[in-house]
Amino acid sequence: MTRSETTAPWPTEGLSFGGDYSPEQWSWDVVLEDMELMRRAGVNLVTLGVFSWVVHEPRDGEFDFSWLDRMLDLLHENGIRVDLATPTAAVPMWLHEAHPEILPHDIHGHPLAPGGRLGWCASSPVFRSYALRIVERLAEHVAGHPAVRLWHVSNELGGGNARCHCAVSNARFREWVAAKYGDVQTLNAAWGMAFWGNSYSSFDEVTTPWGITAHNPGQLLDYERFSSDELLAHYRAEREVLQRVTPDVPITTNFMVGIGTDIVDYTRWADEMDIVANDHYTVGPDPLKHEDIAFSGDRMRGMSKGAPWMLMEHAAGAGSWHPVNQPKTPDEIIRHALAHVARGSDSVLFFQWRASISGTEQFHSAMVPHAGADSVVYRTIVDLGAKLTALAEVQGSRVEPARVALLHDNEAGWALRSGLKPQNPQRYADTARALHNALFQRAVTVDVIGPWTALDGYALVVVPGLFLLSDENARAIEEFVESGGTTIVTWFSGIVDENNTVRPGGYPGILRSVVGTSSEEFFPLDAEQSVALSNGWTGRRWMERMRPVDSPEGAESVADYAEGGYRGGPAVVRRRLGAGVAWYLSTDLDTASLDDLMGRVLSETGVRPAAEVAPGVEAVRRTAPDADYLFLLNHTGETGWARTRGVDLLTGREHADRVVLDPGAVAVIREERP
Numbered sequence: 001m002t003r004s005e006t007t008a009p010w011p012t013e014g015l016s017f018g019g020d021y022s023p024e025q026w027s028w029d030v031v032l033e034d035m036e037l038m039r040r041a042g043v044n045l046v047t048l049g050v051f052s053w054v055v056h057e058p059r060d061g062e063f064d065f066s067w068l069d070r071m072l073d074l075l076h077e078n079g080i081r082v083d084l085a086t087p088t089a090a091v092p093m094w095l096h097e098a099h100p101e102i103l104p105h106d107i108h109g110h111p112l113a114p115g116g117r118l119g120w121c122a123s124s125p126v127f128r129s130y131a132l133r134i135v136e137r138l139a140e141h142v143a144g145h146p147a148v149r150l151w152h153v154s155n156e157l158g159g160g161n162a163r164c165h166c167a168v169s170n171a172r173f174r175e176w177v178a179a180k181y182g183d184v185q186t187l188n189a190a191w192g193m194a195f196w197g198n199s200y201s202s203f204d205e206v207t208t209p210w211g212i213t214a215h216n217p218g219q220l221l222d223y224e225r226f227s228s229d230e231l232l233a234h235y236r237a238e239r240e241v242l243q244r245v246t247p248d249v250p251i252t253t254n255f256m257v258g259i260g261t262d263i264v265d266y267t268r269w270a271d272e273m274d275i276v277a278n279d280h281y282t283v284g285p286d287p288l289k290h291e292d293i294a295f296s297g298d299r300m301r302g303m304s305k306g307a308p309w310m311l312m313e314h315a316a317g318a319g320s321w322h323p324v325n326q327p328k329t330p331d332e333i334i335r336h337a338l339a340h341v342a343r344g345s346d347s348v349l350f351f352q353w354r355a356s357i358s359g360t361e362q363f364h365s366a367m368v369p370h371a372g373a374d375s376v377v378y379r380t381i382v383d384l385g386a387k388l389t390a391l392a393e394v395q396g397s398r399v400e401p402a403r404v405a406l407l408h409d410n411e412a413g414w415a416l417r418s419g420l421k422p423q424n425p426q427r428y429a430d431t432a433r434a435l436h437n438a439l440f441q442r443a444v445t446v447d448v449i450g451p452w453t454a455l456d457g458y459a460l461v462v463v464p465g466l467f468l469l470s471d472e473n474a475r476a477i478e479e480f481v482e483s484g485g486t487t488i489v490t491w492f493s494g495i496v497d498e499n500n501t502v503r504p505g506g507y508p509g510i511l512r513s514v515v516g517t518s519s520e521e522f523f524p525l526d527a528e529q530s531v532a533l534s535n536g537w538t539g540r541r542w543m544e545r546m547r548p549v550d551s552p553e554g555a556e557s558v559a560d561y562a563e564g565g566y567r568g569g570p571a572v573v574r575r576r577l578g579a580g581v582a583w584y585l586s587t588d589l590d591t592a593s594l595d596d597l598m599g600r601v602l603s604e605t606g607v608r609p610a611a612e613v614a615p616g617v618e619a620v621r622r623t624a625p626d627a628d629y630l631f632l633l634n635h636t637g638e639t640g641w642a643r644t645r646g647v648d649l650l651t652g653r654e655h656a657d658r659v660v661l662d663p664g665a666v667a668v669i670r671e672e673r674p
Contacts, residue, residue, distance in 0.1 A: 008250035008274035008275050009149075009250065010275075010308070010346060010395065010396070011045055011081050011083065011149035011150045011250075012044045012045050012081055012149070012347075013044075013392070013395075014044070014388070014389065014391075014392030014393075014395050015341065015346055015347060015348065015388045015391060015392060015394065015395050016044060016045040016310070016346060016347035016348070016349065017041075017042055017043055017044055017045065017347070017348050017349070017384075017385055017388050018038070018043040018044060018045040018046045018047075018080070018349055018350075018353070019043075019046065019047065019313070019349045019350035019351060019352050019353050019366075019367055020046070020047045020050060020313065020349075020350070020351045020352035020353065021034075021046035021047065021048055021352065021353045021354075022050070022051065022352065022353075022354075022356070023048075023071055024051075024052055024055050024067065025356060025358075026354070030354075031071075031074070034353065034354065034368075035074065035075075035078045035080075037368060037373055037378070038078065038080060038353070039078060039079070040382060041367070041378075041381050041382045041384075041385040042382075042385030042386060042388065042389050043080060043353075043385065044079065044080060044081060045080065045081050045082070045083060045149075045150075045347070045349065046075065046080055046081075046082060046083065046353065047082075047083040047084075047085060047152055047312070047349065048068075048071060048072075048075070048082050048083070048084055048085065049068065049084055049085045049086075049087055050085040050087065050089060050090070050152070050155045051087065051089060051090035051117070051155075052067075052068070052085075052087045052090070053087035053088065053090050053091065053092050053134060054090070054092040054093070054094075055067055055068075055087075056068065056087060056134060056137075056138060057092065057134055057137075058092075059094060060094055060095070060098065063137050063141075065138070065141045065142075068138075068141070068142070072142065072145050072147045072148065073147075075147050076145075076146055076147035080147070081147055081148075081149045081150075082147045082148050082149060082150075083149070083150040083151075083152045083312075084138075084142065084148045084150070084151060084152060085151075085152040085153075085154070085155060086131075086134070086135045086138065086151065086152070086153050086154055086238055086242070087134065087138070088120075088131045088134070088135065088153075088154045088238065089117050089118050089154045089155035089156070090117060091114070091119045091120055091127075093114060093115075095127075095130055096114040096119065099126050099127070099130075100114075101124070101126065101166070101168075102119075102120045102121055102124045102126050102127040103119055103120070103121065103166075104119070104120065104121045104160075104161045104163075104164040104166065105121070105164055105165045105166040105169070105210075106165065107163075107165060107209075107210050107211060107212070108210070108211065109165055109166075109210055109211075111166070116160055116360075117155070117159070117160050118154070118155070118156070118157070118158075118159060118160035118161040119160070119161070120161055121161065121164040121166050121168060121169055122161060122164065122169075122227070122230040122231045122233070122234050123164065123166075123168045123169045123171075123172040123230050124166075124168055125168075128234065128237060131234070131237075131238065132237060132238065132241055135238050135241045135242065136241050136245065139241060139242050139245035139246050140245055142246075143245055143246050148246075148249060149249065149250075150249065150250055150251075150252065150275070151242050151246070151249055151250070151251040151252070152252060152253065152254065152277075152312075153235055153238045153239060153242070153251060153252070153253040154234075154235070154238065154253060155253075155254060156254055156256055156279060157231045157234070157235060157253055157264065158227075158228075158231050158256075158263040158264045159256060159263070161231075162227060162231070162263040162264065163208075163223075163227050164208075164227075165208045165210040169208055169230075170207050170208050172226075172230065173206065173207070173208050173223065173226050174203050174204065174206045174207075176222075176226045176229065177203060177206050177222065177226075178203045180222070184200050184201065184202060184203055187200060187203070187206075188200055190218060190499040190501075191216050191218035191219055191222075191499065192216070192218060192499075192501060193216065195216075198216065208223055209223050214419075214420065215418075215419070216419070217415070217418045217419030217500040218418075218499050218500045218501065220414075220418030220419060220500075221411070221414055221415050221418045221468075221499075221500045224411075224414040224418070225265070225411070225414075227264070228264040228265040228268075228269075228410075231264050232264070232265075232269055232272065235253055235269075235272065236272065239251050239272070250274035250275055251273070251274050252273045252274060252275045252276065252277045252310065252312075253273070253277070254277045254278065254279045254312040254313060255269070255276070255277060255278045255279065255300075255303075256278070256279050256280075257278050257280065257296050257299050257300060257303075258280055258281065258292065258296050262410050262413075264410075265410045265411065266303065266410065267299075267302075267303055267408075267409065267410060267450045268410075268450075270303035270304065275309065275310050276300060276303050276304040276307075276309040276310065277309065277310040277311075277312040278296065278300050278309065278310070278311060278312060278313075278345075279312050279313035279314070279351070280293065280296050280311065280313070280314050280340070281313075281314060281315055281319050282314075282315070282336070283322055284318060284319075284322060284324055284325055284326030284327075285324055285326065288433075288437065289332075289336070290335070290336070290339060290618065290633070290635045291433070291436070291437045291440050292433075293336060293339045293340060293343075294339065294343060294436070294440050294618065295429075295432075295433055295436050295437075295440075295448065297339070297340055297342075297343030297344060297345065298343060298406075298436070298445075298446050298447060298448040299408065299448040300343075300344065300345070301343060301344040301399055301447065301448075302408075302447050302448045302449040302450070302453070304344065306344075306398050306399065306401070307344075307398065308344055308345065308346035308395070308396065308397075308398070309344055309345055309346070310345060310346065310347045310349070311337075311340045311341075311345040311347050311348055311349055312347070312349050313349060313350065313351040314336065314337070314340070314348075314349075314350060314351070315328070315350065315351065315364070315365050316328070316333055316350050316365045316366060316367050316369075316377055316380075316381065317333070317365030317369070317377060318363075318364070318365050319364060319365070320360075320361055320362075320363045320364040325363070327365065328365075329664070330376060330377075330379075330380040330383075331663075331664035331665070332664070333377070333380045333381075333384065334380065334383065334384055334387065334666060335633050335635070335664060335666055337384055337388075338387070338631065338633065338666050338668070339618065339631075339633055341388075341391070341394070341631070342399075342618070342620040342622070342631035342633065343399060343620055344398065344399045344622075346394075346395050346396070348384065348388060350366070350367050351364065351366075352364070352366050352367070353366060353367050353368060354366055354367070354368040355368065355369050355370050357370070365377070367381045368381075387650055387666075390649050390650055391649055391650070391668055393624075393627070393649075393670075394622060394624075394629050394649075394668070396624065397622040397623055397624035397627070397629060398622060398623060398624075399445065399620060399621070399622050399623075400445060400610065400620075400621040400622065400623050400628075401457065402445040402446055402447040402458070403445075403457070403458055403459045403460065403605075403607045404439060404444055404445070404446045404447070404458065404459065404460045404461075404462065404607055405446070405447045405448075405449050405453070405455060405458045405460070405461045405462070406432060406435065406436055406439075406446050406447070406448045406449070406461075406462040406464065407449060407450070407451040407461065407462065407463050407464075407466055407477075408429075408432055408448050408449070408450070408451075408464075408466075409450055409451050409466060409468065411468055411498075412428060412465075412466050412467045412468040412469070413428030413429070413467075415467050415468040415496055415500045416428045416465075416467045416468075416492075418500055419500070422522045422524050423524040423541075423542070426492075428465060428467070430465075431464040431465035431490050431491075431492075431588060432448075432462075432464040432465060434464075434588070434589075434591075434594060435462050435464045435488070435490070435594065435598075436448070436462075436464075437591075438591075438594045438595055438597075438598040439462075439598065440618070441595065441615070442595075442598065442599070442602065442609055443609035443610050443611060443612075443613050443617070443618070443619040444602065444607060444608075444609050444610070445610055445620060445621070446462075451463075451466060451469060451470075451473040451476075451477075452470075452472070452473055452476075455476060455477070455480040455485065458480070458485060459485060459486065459605040459606065459607050460485070460486050460487070460488070460601065460602075460605050460607055461477065461480055461485060461486070461487045461488075462487070462488050463477065463487060463488065463489045463490065463493050463494075463511070464488075464490045464493070465490055465491070465492050465493055466493040466494065467492055467493065467494075467495050467496060468495075468496050468497070468498065468500065469493065469494045469496075469497075469509070469510055469511070470497065470498055471497075471510065474494060474510040474511060474514070477511070477514060478513060478514050478577070480580070481514060481577045481578060481580035481581065481582050482577055482578030482579065482580060483578065483579060483580065484578070484579035484580045485580045486580055486581045486582070486583070486601060486604065486605050487514065487580075487581075487582050487583065488583045488585065488601065489508060489511050489514065489515055489582065489583065489584050489585070490584075490585045490588075491507075491508070491522075491542050491544060491585060491586050491587065491588065492507075492508070492542070493508045493509075493511055494507075494508040494509035494510040494511035494512075495507060495508065495509045496509070497510075505518070506518030506519060506520055506547070507519045507520075507522070507544065508584065511584075514575075514577065514582045515555070515573060515575055515582050515583075515584035516549070516553035516554060516555035516573070516575035516577065516582065517546060517547055517548075517549050517553070517555050517570065517573050517575070517584065518546070518547055519544035519545055519546045519547065519586055520545050520547065521544065521545035522542070522543075522544055523542070523543040523544065523545070523564075523565070523566065524541065524542055524543075525539075525540060525541050525542060525543065527541075530590070531543055531561060531562075531563060531564055531571075531587065532561075532562040532563050533559040533560065533561060533562055533571050533572070533587075533593070534559055534560040534561075534562045534571075535558065535559040536593075537559050537572070537589055537590075537592075537593035537596065537597075538589070538590045538592070538593050539561075539571060539587030539588060539589060539590070539593075540587070540588045540589075540590055541587070541588040542586070542587050542588050543561065543564065543566055543571070543586065543587050544566070544586035544587070545566055545569060546566075546569050546570040546571070546573070546586055548569075548570070549570055549573055549575075553575065554575050554576035554577065555573050555574070555575035555576075556573065556574055556575070557570035557571070557572070557573055558572045558573065558574050558583075559571045559572040561587075570586070571585075571586055571587050572584070572585055572586070572587075572589075572597070573586075581604065583597075583601065585597075610630065611630055611632070611642050611643060611644055612642065612643040613632070613640070613641070613642040613643075614634075614640040614641045614642070614661075615636070615640075616634065616635050616636035616638070616640060617632060617633065617634050617635070617636075617640040617641070617642055617661060618631070618632070618633040618634075618635060619631070619632055619642060621671075627670055627671075627673075628670070628671045628673065629649070629668055629669065629670055629671070630642070630644050630646070630668070630669040630671055631666070631667075631668050632644075632659060632661060632666065632667045632668070632669065633666050634661040634662070634663060634664060634665050634666070635664075636663060636664075637663045637664070638663055639660060639661065639662060639663060640660075640661040640663075640665075641658055641659060641660050641661060642658070642659045642661070642667075643657060643658055643659075644657075644659060644669050644671055645657060645671060645672045646669040646670050646671040646672050647669065647670050648667045648668065648669055649668045649669075649670055650666065650667060650668055651667075655669060
């Protein structure tokens, strides 16, 4: 079935609330206290057994599920449902001792040490056989238990074993390459192996790109694809067992969709999930944490095709893996959680329930911190649980259809980081985040989607730094514009094809026919540099030697470079194409300039915000057949406001026209319909 046809049951009534629970780390008296604290907070779903393989199978072939039985029964008695993990993220030490060859190998060909998580090579048939054995025995044992409402395959696949260079991986990579290209001549042409005289005479000569050298960009990109495919194959293998044994329980695995290039191709994985789930963590010092949440939420909604998705993990405070790990204020805990719900999540789950006192993540925040229940954090969790109970009717509603799409593709990010570029290093998502933030600040809802997604129904399509673009997807953008849509194409888009080969003839490569002009030279800028444009705008990071616009093509220069070697040349171009309009930005506009541009584009396209709001107030609308829910989140330290009519589900207060929001506050308005 396709994602839009899937009708997987949601694991809870109302919004799901809870998080990862590791009772195997605690004494039974603490577990009993946990039940009381969970009931007090309104927890209705926990993820159980993520790292419990050695508990279920303490020795090779000896299975003991008595601990699990006790926990499932106890949670069920307390009204708490279970997202049960297959425990394959945590390899037992006895398995490492018996089969050290399953460990992933780094770029130097050295095996990683056991003792972490996901300590296995995705291509290893030895590991696969052991993994599927424990999955089958586990599924057979719990089949029919009323507490088990969702399967959680492994954990953050690739988060520790994303890339492997062992002998088995090399052999599988050769098989993968041979299956894709058929013969070695086609492979040599696709990867451009004539450069540096590196052509292959046989597939037997192909290796993973290990060691320290300037690897071929085509090889690097295909290795990223291969690695993602191998991890997906493992997910599918576990899923097949679960579907066979427990066909009525939906299945997912937790993505890690956030800033930058994903380690696996989540957008192409999404249709493999019954419910799409994500782990999302903000960076403490990031001043735009709330916009990061919005961007990832809009990506998840694009992957779920608009259906509700699941926030599987986020933090109640500080993480523990950044250089500086900063906690959240109580307002931030509430606001960040509800920001995910605003953008389509029907759950608020944390890592984890109780803060660990030992192990690698002993200082990671939790719903119950080291200080215990007599703490600001736990009291805030209780408050959040009450708010989610008040929002129960929102469950199952969908975010209002967006009229703006932003095209985002992991393969484009992988291609960008594969090989040397005019600017090194270059983060794929930076331009996308800047344009998304310009729309976010204007309370405009955006779908972040793969470039192969149908563009019907959108008024504006943003193409931000989409370095790799296929012929088919480029043609879809052109047809969208010709039929009356508007697109904004930014620098370094459409540059290479699917093989990471530069498209000759000028930039932006295959999108030249859309924007109606081209450039012949890049001029990257240092971080402290900027360039003035003729209309008062400011560019950063990048300039291009643009050819004069060709007026018969309908293109006009909106802003020229006002200084430097490209002075007088076009910087921002607007073109009429068929019934639509294409914009090309050959420089990275600063925040004020981008806001000015976006105001003009939104006015021309007729795209309206979700609501009229004060600066710094986020507004997103979720809709159901019988109700509309406007989420309002004030991310500022000042009093904010929004114009709408209805009742605030969080307070019960009626609003006739204007909602006033205290600093850091949230309101969810069930709006009056005309």
